[in-house]
Amino acid sequence: MAERRRLLNLGYRMLGSVQDAEDVVQETYARWYALSEEAQRAIEVPLAWMTRVASRICLDQLASARVRRERYTGEWLPEPVRNSATWTSTGGAGADDPADRITLDESVGMGMLVVLDSVTPAERVAFVLHDVFGMPFAEIAETVGRTPAACRQLASSARRRLAERRPGNSTAQEHRQVVSAFREACETGDLDALVALLDPDVESRSDGGGKVRAALRPVVGQDKVARLFLGLMRKEPEVDLVDDEVNGTPGVAVRVAGTTVAVLALEVRDGLVTNVWVVLNPDKLHAWTGYDTPSP
Numbered sequence: 575m576a577e578r579r580r581l582l583n584l585g586y587r588m589l590g591s592v593q594d595a596e597d598v599v600q601e602t603y604a605r606w607y608a609l610s611e612e613a614q615r616a617i618e619v620p621l622a623w624m625t626r627v628a629s630r631i632c633l634d635q636l637a638s639a640r641v642r643r644e645r646y647t648g649e650w651l652p653e654p655v656r657n658s659a660t661w662t663s664t665g666g667a668g669a670d671d672p673a674d675r676i677t678l679d680e681s682v683g684m685g686m687l688v689v690l691d692s693v694t695p696a697e698r699v700a701f702v703l704h705d706v707f708g709m710p711f712a713e714i715a716e717t718v719g720r721t722p723a724a725c726r727q728l729a730s731s732a733r734r735r736l737a738e739r740r741p742g743n744s745t746a747q748e749h750r751q752v753v754s755a756f757r758e759a760c761e762t763g764d765l766d767a768l769v770a771l772l773d774p775d776v777e778s779r780s781d782g783g784g785k786v787r788a789a790l791r792p793v794v795g796q797d798k799v800a801r802l803f804l805g806l807m808r809k810e811p812e813v814d815l816v817d818d819e820v821n822g823t824p825g826v827a828v829r830v831a832g833t834t835v836a837v838l839a840l841e842v843r844d845g846l847v848t849n850v851w852v853v854l855n856p857d858k859l860h861a862w863t864g865y866d867t868p869s870p
Contacts, residue, residue, distance in 0.1 A: 647784030
């Protein structure tokens with residue numbers, strides 16, 4: 575179970591999709607059991623072997639995912655996850671190059687995953703393996719088919735991209751307070767209060783996947799974003815906004831008649847919301863389905 579959990583964590587950070595990560599884990603084990611007993615015994619560290627195999631599968635999937643997303647309707651966002659214990663408490667990365675490391679909690683954040691989706695597949699694989707899971711560049715080289723020096727450059731390039739747009743710097747308590755205030759302003763229809771919580775350049779991106787109605791392009795600016803959410807609240811008077819955990823940080827679940835129809839992940843910097851990611855695609859909300867309760 576510990577092996578499977580590590581591989582699932584790896585696959586999710588690589589692909590941004592729980593379903594795709596589970597497929598990667600299944601394929602990795604299928605390849606392990608396809609080996610002869612003699613071949614299995616010859617592998618000194620099975621988990622290291624599985625990690626390399628899973629990473630190669632992810633690398634192939636990332637390349638094909640770019641083609642699929644060109645046909646995706648509207649914005650594509652990572653699949654939000656709910657139970658942080660499953661995704662963030664699998665231990666830290668290695669001790670070498672500590673300045674290059676990020677924690678598992680950081681790496682599962684929606685902001686981090688969105689940025690990682692903008693780098694090349696090889697950069698993402700090298701970065702996740704080294705900076706998150708502590709794999710030496712010599713081993714990463716075997717996975718991506720490059721030299722250790724080239725893998726170091728790949729991870730460095732991804733790191734620079736992340737540094738250019740580092741996720742929010744608020745504490746967990748500050749984040750929770752801002753998210754709760756955001757929810758309350760939406761519920762009460764207080765435009766001024768909502769605008770005051772938003773960064774002037776705040777951006778809202780919605781992922782409906784062509785399954786439900788959603789904004790096809792980012793909405794930018796505090797006034798436009800505030801009016802967008804208050805307009806949505808007026809169109810759906812029976813909606814309930816519930817504080818919930820999204821990718822290890824406070825977020826909001828949007829429920830209608832007890833069923834979660836959207837999940838909001840918010841990025842907070844200096845006390846203001848800088849990004850709102852709205853996942854409406856029902857195919858990406860399975861983590862919330864089992865927790866839905868009927869409205870009283």
